[in-house]
Amino acid sequence: MNQNPYDSRNLSVGLSLLVPLRCACPTRNQTSSGVKFLLTYLITWGDSVSSIAKMFGTDEQSINAANDLMADQTIFSLTPIMVPLKTEPATNKSPNPSFVPASEGISIGSTSMAKPGCQERCGNVSIPYPFGIGDYCYYNKTYSILCNHSNSNPAVPFLQYLDLKVLEFLPDFSVRVVYNSVASTCRGHSNKDLSISVDFPFTFSTTYNYFTAVGCDISASFARRNGKNDTDTDTDGCMLLCNRTLDPMSPSTYCAGHTCCKKPIPSRLNMYDVKVLHLDTSGASNSCSIAFLADRNFSEYNQFDLSSNMKELNSASYRIPAVLDWVIENVTCEEARKGRALGDGCGKNTNCVDSDDGHGFKCHCSEGFQGNPYLHNGCKGSKPGTSVVVILISGIGIALTLITLIAISLWSYTQFVKRQQIRLKQKFFKKNGGLLLQQEISSHDYSVENIKIFPIEELERATDNFNQSRILGNGGFGTVYKGMLSDGKIVAIKKSKIVDDSQIDQFINEVVILSQINHRNIVKLFGCCLETQVPLLVYEFVLNGTLSYHLHDEGQASSLSWENRLRIATEIAGALAYLHSAASNPIYHRDIKSTNILLDGNYRAKVADFGISRTVPFEKTHLTTLVQGTFGYLDPEYFHTGQFTEKSDVYSFGVVLLEILTAQKAIFFNGDQEERSLIMHFVSSMKENRLFEVLEARVIQEGHMEQLLAVSKLAKKCVKVNGKKRPGMKEAAAVLEGLRSFHGHPDR
Numbered sequence: 001m002n003q004n005p006y007d008s009r010n011l012s013v014g015l016s017l018l019v020p021l022r023c024a025c026p027t028r029n030q031t032s033s034g035v036k037f038l039l040t041y042l043i044t045w046g047d048s049v050s051s052i053a054k055m056f057g058t059d060e061q062s063i064n065a066a067n068d069l070m071a072d073q074t075i076f077s078l079t080p081i082m083v084p085l086k087t088e089p090a091t092n093k094s095p096n097p098s099f100v101p102a103s104e105g106i107s108i109g110s111t112s113m114a115k116p117g118c119q120e121r122c123g124n125v126s127i128p129y130p131f132g133i134g135d136y137c138y139y140n141k142t143y144s145i146l147c148n149h150s151n152s153n154p155a156v157p158f159l160q161y162l163d164l165k166v167l168e169f170l171p172d173f174s175v176r177v178v179y180n181s182v183a184s185t186c187r188g189h190s191n192k193d194l195s196i197s198v199d200f201p202f203t204f205s206t207t208y209n210y211f212t213a214v215g216c217d218i219s220a221s222f223a224r225r226n227g228k229n230d231t232d233t234d235t236d237g238c239m240l241l242c243n244r245t246l247d248p249m250s251p252s253t254y255c256a257g258h259t260c261c262k263k264p265i266p267s268r269l270n271m272y273d274v275k276v277l278h279l280d281t282s283g284a285s286n287s288c289s290i291a292f293l294a295d296r297n298f299s300e301y302n303q304f305d306l307s308s309n310m311k312e313l314n315s316a317s318y319r320i321p322a323v324l325d326w327v328i329e330n331v332t333c334e335e336a337r338k339g340r341a342l343g344d345g346c347g348k349n350t351n352c353v354d355s356d357d358g359h360g361f362k363c364h365c366s367e368g369f370q371g372n373p374y375l376h377n378g379c380k381g382s383k384p385g386t387s388v389v390v391i392l393i394s395g396i397g398i399a400l401t402l403i404t405l406i407a408i409s410l411w412s413y414t415q416f417v418k419r420q421q422i423r424l425k426q427k428f429f430k431k432n433g434g435l436l437l438q439q440e441i442s443s444h445d446y447s448v449e450n451i452k453i454f455p456i457e458e459l460e461r462a463t464d465n466f467n468q469s470r471i472l473g474n475g476g477f478g479t480v481y482k483g484m485l486s487d488g489k490i491v492a493i494k495k496s497k498i499v500d501d502s503q504i505d506q507f508i509n510e511v512v513i514l515s516q517i518n519h520r521n522i523v524k525l526f527g528c529c530l531e532t533q534v535p536l537l538v539y540e541f542v543l544n545g546t547l548s549y550h551l552h553d554e555g556q557a558s559s560l561s562w563e564n565r566l567r568i569a570t571e572i573a574g575a576l577a578y579l580h581s582a583a584s585n586p587i588y589h590r591d592i593k594s595t596n597i598l599l600d601g602n603y604r605a606k607v608a609d610f611g612i613s614r615t616v617p618f619e620k621t622h623l624t625t626l627v628q629g630t631f632g633y634l635d636p637e638y639f640h641t642g643q644f645t646e647k648s649d650v651y652s653f654g655v656v657l658l659e660i661l662t663a664q665k666a667i668f669f670n671g672d673q674e675e676r677s678l679i680m681h682f683v684s685s686m687k688e689n690r691l692f693e694v695l696e697a698r699v700i701q702e703g704h705m706e707q708l709l710a711v712s713k714l715a716k717k718c719v720k721v722n723g724k725k726r727p728g729m730k731e732a733a734a735v736l737e738g739l740r741s742f743h744g745h746p747d748r
Helices: 028-032 049-056 060-066 333-340 395-431 434-443 456-462 501-515 547-552 562-582 636-641 646-662 678-687 697-702 705-718 729-742
Strands: 037-042 080-085 144-148 156-159 164-169 175-179 183-186 194-197 202-204 209-214 218-227 230-240 260-264 271-278 288-295 320-326 350-354 361-365 369-371 379-381 471-474 478-484 490-496 525-529 536-540 597-599 605-607 622-624 643-645 667-669 675-677
Touching: 037 049, 049 060, 049 080, 060 080, 175 288, 183 271, 194 288, 209 218, 209 230, 218 288, 230 260, 230 636, 271 288, 288 320, 333 350, 361 369, 456 478, 456 490, 456 536, 501 525, 501 536, 547 597, 547 646, 562 597, 562 605, 562 646, 562 697, 562 705, 562 729, 636 643, 636 646, 643 646, 646 678, 646 705, 646 729, 667 678, 675 678, 678 705, 705 729
Parallel strands: none
Antiparallel strands: 037 080, 144 156, 156 164, 164 175, 175 320, 183 288, 194 271, 202 320, 209 260, 209 288, 218 230, 218 271, 350 361, 369 379, 471 478, 478 490, 490 536, 525 536, 597 605, 622 643, 667 675
């Protein structure tokens, strides 16, 4: 079969080609063997005769015979091939290959996508600028492509900055690459967690990728990570509970049912963690399970051998596609036009678009133009609805026109300068949810004094223009500065790092909820500022940092006395009891953990971070929401059903109580460096009468035995799997207050 009718010696870059399609009726021999139809299929990247046969439910021999192919003959992309079928193909059926077909990727056509004079393709992949092959052909080394000709035909491109194999560039210039990393667990053996990151300017595409889990009787979780040791509260995942009367791990080319799930991922994701844990169910199989991030069109699930009882999966042979987004530089379009990046920004006939988080920009061809907007003359075409009109005017007319234009321009410029700051502030006010906040204020009986909107000038004075010497700390969502207001009040000002729509909602939600609360053990919000690129929150200044720091950080172990610990636990319980029953409307915190408990100068507890909290009508007993929170503190009932109740806060409080007793983290590493759950470790120790082996030494030394047993039993009740068996926060607060009073620890 002549697959390519063109003589390669006469082909040149940019030449438009006609690809022939083959049409035919079944031969007599084919008809006698049961063939009724011949389907014409255009080969895409990654296809083989074997995969095409499986796709259409036929055999390799009949395809080879129909196309005069040898058994080991190479087939090329964009070649039409005939597929003999014994049954009529469904009219709406479309094959589902492992990757998006190459025909959907960037097409060179008659416009070059590479930098002039540079290699345009590596194997079957077109390489668009700012990416490039060889020196001076890419924008900078971040976008350098290595074309590997060894051990592969055709050649294979690699993104050198991340050391990843490139499959193709999509029409929006996103890049599809290959990963082989998975999180896994094999029953009876240790779990293998997954932590993946890509450096700026790359992020994992929320449009093209999904979080995927495959397995039986597992809990798989996915969490955004914002720093080396920091995990976002954006935790999602799924549980897979299998029917053991079926074979749960049979090879498949689709994700459905009880053994596979897919979940969307957060936007602008560049670091994430994946964990897979076996659920404690009886009669479980010995199979392995995996979870990973992959292209939304990924379907090669049959490459995973999960049925055997292995200690550890060998993922080196896995071939999992994922799509990366990217931007140019860490500057805005305006800064780029001033010559700080990519020459003077994007090319001619383009639109420059700032990244949503203000870090970097992307280019797009203007309407009516096509091509590569990152090249100076890369976009070709014409503006729609325009025509060339030649107008001849006299020299006097030109002079008068120029004088008029100059006068108008000078007047317009002076007006623009006067209004620029006002418009910019209005733009930021709207972007940062100011209209939504005004709507919330007008629709509820909130006191305006409770929600002060600060002008940016006042906060700049308070922090000496956000001087680095005023920084108190850096967290996942931003930087906290210490400042002094004009009335002498010391405050903490939180400045967000990145803002997307979900974080704007959390920001407004926190402002509205904290405006309704007045409790000495809940951090006080003085107000906010919406006039800057990212919103600012102004809180009371809490001197001694987080409870987590005093329990877990090196050098801080045993720094808290048992008396202080018991009082802190009582104060946290009292604050949560107030939120659940004494506030104007019940409030579920939804993210109780030791890092969200602050300690003031007298080591009194202050519950903080109400970004994902929710008010609840009195007649409702639960909220049905997307699962959010922190791994290790999440109520298993909430994780499984999506229904958050006041007992879900009780569960998280129980974990904090265990931290106070043991000084261990919710998820910790034992002596063998294996990851352990504090809850399971504590409960099993109590069952085996080994409680005093897990309590911290200072707690045992200073606490009364009756106290320690009572607090331990309360913590155990709070973390029961069945929420109905957990105490309410009022009951827990009363128990702790009684223990303090009984043993002579009155409030000071």
